[in-house]
Amino acid sequence: MRPVQYFSDEYLKQCQQMSVKDRVQFLEDFSKLQDRRSPRKSRLISMRIDEVLLDRFKAQAKSYGLPYQTLIKQLMRDYLASL
DSSP states (O other), X not given: OOOOOOOOHHHHHHHHXXXXXXXXXXXXXXXXXXXXXXXXXXXXXXXXXXXXXXXXXXXXXXXXXXXXXXXHHHHHHHHHHHO
């Protein structure tokens, strides 16, 4: 059974004043802590992408020696880190 954490009203008020960038950083840091405890879960998604765009992206990923989906995930992480 997992422990439940309770937050004071003062702490919650302080959190509401955090910037979006600070919130994203908090979630990223928390995620890193969680990674040490258990493997990440992945979720299958479906989206439509222009074929030419996808082909060019796959070619670019191949030039880096990466699977294209790995590169997509890394770009998403980099984008969130830049906020």
